[in-house]
Amino acid sequence: xxxxxxxxxxxxxxxxxxxxxxxxxxxxxxxxxxxxxxxxxxxxxxxxxxxxxxxxxxxxxxxxxxxxxxxxxxxxxxxxxxxxxxxxxxxxxxxxxxxxxxxxxxxxxxxxxxxxxxxxxxxxxxxxxxxxxxxxxxxxxxxxxxxxxxxxxxxxxxxxxxxxxxxxxxxxxxxxxxxxxxxxxxxxxxxxxxxxxxxxxxxxxxxxxxxxxxxxxxxxxxxxxxxxxxxxxxxxxxxxxxxxxxxxxxxxxxxxxxxxxxxxxxxxxxxxxxxxxxxxxxxxxxxxxxxxxxxxxxxxxxxxxxxxxxxxxxxxxxxxxxxxxxxxxxxxxxxxxxxxxxxxxxxxxxxxxxxxxxxxxxxxxxxxxxxxxxxxxxxxxxxxxxxxxxxxxxxxxxxxxxxxxxxxxx
Numbered sequence: 001x002x003x004x005x006x007x008x009x010x011x012x013x014x015x016x017x018x019x020x021x022x023x024x025x026x027x028x029x030x031x032x033x034x035x036x037x038x039x040x041x042x043x044x045x046x047x048x049x050x051x052x053x054x055x056x057x058x059x060x061x062x063x064x065x066x067x068x069x070x071x072x073x074x075x076x077x078x079x080x081x082x083x084x085x086x087x088x089x090x091x092x093x094x095x096x097x098x099x100x101x102x103x104x105x106x107x108x109x110x111x112x113x114x115x116x117x118x119x120x121x122x123x124x125x126x127x128x129x130x131x132x133x134x135x136x137x138x139x140x141x142x143x144x145x146x147x148x149x150x151x152x153x154x155x156x157x158x159x160x161x162x163x164x165x166x167x168x169x170x171x172x173x174x175x176x177x178x179x180x181x182x183x184x185x186x187x188x189x190x191x192x193x194x195x196x197x198x199x200x201x202x203x204x205x206x207x208x209x210x211x212x213x214x215x216x217x218x219x220x221x222x223x224x225x226x227x228x229x230x231x232x233x234x235x236x237x238x239x240x241x242x243x244x245x246x247x248x249x250x251x252x253x254x255x256x257x258x259x260x261x262x263x264x265x266x267x268x269x270x271x272x273x274x275x276x277x278x279x280x281x282x283x284x285x286x287x288x289x290x291x292x293x294x295x296x297x298x299x300x301x302x303x304x305x306x307x308x309x310x311x312x313x314x315x316x317x318x319x320x321x322x323x324x325x326x327x328x329x330x331x332x333x334x335x336x337x338x339x340x341x342x343x344x345x346x347x348x349x350x351x352x353x354x355x356x357x358x359x360x361x362x363x364x365x366x367x368x369x370x371x372x373x374x375x376x377x378x379x380x381x382x383x384x385x386x387x388x389x390x391x392x393x394x395x396x397x398x399x400x401x402x403x404x405x406x407x408x409x410x
Contacts, residue, residue, distance in 0.1 A: 029150045029152050035070065036070050050145045108123050112136075187202075198212055226380045240308075270330075314353050319348075
């Protein structure tokens, strides 16, 4: 039965298969509730961003210890778990505190050796207000949280109402090759930086990827991802942060519920390598890590000292249901319109979001991509996820709108 289901999913996909995780005993109490913080780094990092269920927004404090973030649960609630999803600027020491009034606080958990990342803490407490008090920062920056989540009940149910799984895939190599745009033509492309499968070159096929070593976490992802190489003063610079998110956002919930796995062997190019200016039909965007006030745009951003240049690129999430590629490597895919996939591309699939962080900052005059200006940023994706692993993540994470980690579990 399972084998038959996976076979169908690999071609066009059956419609919604309900995940067993939907039977939740644990309740997320904090999402969307009013939040308050002792300070914020800038207007782009408000307290509310840590309780909105969006891993792309965050709260960040000023650069000092003893900062706090609190959430108002609306009434006195008993809670059993607190989840902290730290950005790179995490806390080594912190306390979880609770209060009925928002004035007098009781400490219910203390951490003195925090390691950052995602921390799930079993905590027994009750109160209308719950806060995290940062007593010792681990970096020179303030404290920064993608998400601060408070749960009541018994663990084991959905973690949060965000449809997501991800892969962290480090840089592997550079070549002037592109097996999608210039297959079997070594050296025909501008220079590309590759992530994921380590064997990728101009001659690569999906069968090559299937048996390739990979830089991805999880290691089951043998896909290949590549972008034009970034240069600073004509020296190549590779990103030190490379995350590829698979998302169910941008469409209605009922469309998410019928999302199908990305078909094995699918090839997609996103962005505009031939753009001649920031407004020339490009969807890539640049921003600065820890410096939301620096702005964002389609071209390079002048990031302050100590920051890093970030690149974001969203791939289309509507498939025509037939083709694994097309002559322009884009027409078999489309972006949603008014929360749904267009009739020409009726199959919703996870949206791939490429997030790269380059260790550069300051004036942009010496910056360029192998394809040209910052507005020419584009990405290539050659899908080699095992069919069953992709299907499981869509079924367990995307359709029921659950945030999963690299292992494909909440």
